[in-house]
Amino acid sequence: MDAEEKQEIAAIFKHHVEELVERLEQRFDAATAEVKAHVGILHEDFQHKLDVVVEGHEVLRSEIREVREESSAKHGQTAFLLKTLNDKVDTIGADLVAHRKDTEAHGAVWGVKEGGE
Helix, strand or coil: CCHHHHHHHHHHHHHHHHHHHHHHHHHHHHHHHHHHHHHHHHHHHHHHHHHHHHHHHHHHHHHHHHHHHHHHHHHHHHHHHHHHHHHHHHHHHHHHHHHHHHHHHCCCCCCCCCCCC
8 A cells, every 4th residue: 555545545434424524514404403402492391381380379369458458348347347346235234224223213113133033
């Protein structure tokens, strides 16, 4: 094998290596593009799911706020009704005490019976 044949073999080998490198670069570029596209799809899907979670969170906050306001209003109404009822009970109690004193003061005319007398 002489020098010219060696150069020819080296040139053929170099040509094949360059073709292989070019094909590998093309495959790598295609794979990279495919991965980028897949990552983009995953990103969009994740973003959509995150948006749904955020929207649900906002709805829950709104509903919690409404329930809190309703509860606060009902608490205010209940407190008012309990105060009114307490005032009425106090008034009735005072009337009963006054009536009993009046009845005891007129013992000859009116008798106060305790229990089952």
